[in-house]
Amino acid sequence: MKLKRPSIPYIFWMVIFTLIPIVLILYSSFTDRNGNFSFESFSKAFGYYDVFLRSLWIAFISTLICLILAYPLGYIMSRQKASVQNTLTMVIMIPMWMNFLLRIYAWVTLLQNDGPIDIMLSFLGIHTTLIGNQGAVILGMVYEYLPFMVLPLYTVMAKIDKGLIEAADDLGSNKYIIFKKIIFPLSVPGIISGITMVFVPSASTFLVAQYLGGVDDIMIGDVIDRIFWSDQNTGSAIALILMVAIFVFLIILNFFGDEEAVAT
Template identity: 65%
Template sequence: MSSNSTASASAAKTRVPAAPHKQRSFMKSKRPAIPYLGWMLIFTIVPLVMVVYYAFTDSKGHFSLEAFENASVYSEVFLYSLLIALISTVICLVLAYPLAFSISRCSQRAQSTIVMFLMVPMWMNFLLRIYAWVLILQNYGPLDMILNFFGIDITLIGNSGAVIVGMVYEFLPFMILPLHTVMSKIDPSLIEAAQDLGCNRIGVFRKVIFPLSIPGIISGVTMVFVPTASTFLVAQYLGGTQFMIGDVIERVFQSDHHTGSAIAVVLMVVILGCLVFMNRFGDEEAVS
């Protein structure tokens, strides 16, 4: 594999005519990135360091693992949140994959229209959208009325199901968009070639479309799983008494920065680990 890549690199070198020196140095210059680096330093790195610092100290500023010990109380909520996030992500993927594929087969014009319609709900504040779901799912709400009409009497709101519905609705566009971007870049001639070489429909999907869409799946799953695991307020509005870890962090932070930071650090490690793992998995698949 490595020899292959070096060969292609050298081939690229011979093919591309050398750009004028000046232009190349401008393109390579890192100066335009300085404002962003400053931004990242102040608003990402420093807060991150502070969170880690708080997590490993006690109220007197000495090193201690007391915060993690306090945080262990919330383990159950933590697992529950990861489970909710996992289920929501899987549902999003199952819903979004066929949709993204059929969108990517439409004409260019239809594609941009559909994508725009996917974006329209995101112009509204996300709390308002969750609140709309409260109105839809509540007792004597529209959905409840319809189900009652057919003789089905169930409570739709105040349980984990409602939370998952809210999450899926909230984050579905984040799954569709990366999948669509990747899929619309798949060259139709590759599919035709596979068909010419005797692949049936399943074969085309398994050998061409799926491997080529893996980067989209990876980024889609990342963009859905990470926020669903850590989001707050959704569970407070749609769920019952069961909090999610995001709500717990928010509440704990009001009185105790150390424990709050410890929970946040654990959450970050889990998410970071998942990301590293997924990226690795994605690379392997894409290469082979």
């Protein structure tokens, strides 16, 4: 009576469109242009270690800023009445529905030389280049992925039983203790999924750095994009390393999350 059969088409689909492509990436990484086994692609790929580190660094900083900005907002949202909660969720989500490139493009127009912010600053006597540096890239990332941090945090915190907080209040805890003992531990799953949802795309994104950064700010995604069209083997190797790095990161993150959950 319990049917397993309906999942068969999807299993096939995953094999063809997920598994085989990954196997191809693997194959392509370990071969050279002529299809012979070789580590050449990897040695080439490691030539980009600085870009790699930079991407991880930018992703890390962007994730951290998102977390710092989003945590209070998620908390504030979770304490509102239901109708306000819904409206705020919608307000946070709407920019997410705008095309990704258009959102980045908006910042390009804002930050460009002789753009609105530049003009305003020069009125104040500040002359500086706003675009074409790492700061602008990080700004773009934060803007791009902030909702992905807010929503899981809010969802988790909204689920915290109000009775729990009242009980703690009743037992004589002050606000700080309530936060430390109840809200923070219970929001850990939200933090974990927020970090996942921001870090993964920001470490692997391409174009943001091309649009907002300078020549020296390109990220690993941009390198893949640039190389792949001419040298699929090296491109595959970089993509493989990126994927492995991200999965290792996710595994560590989830392990950390489990520990946290056990500890509290």
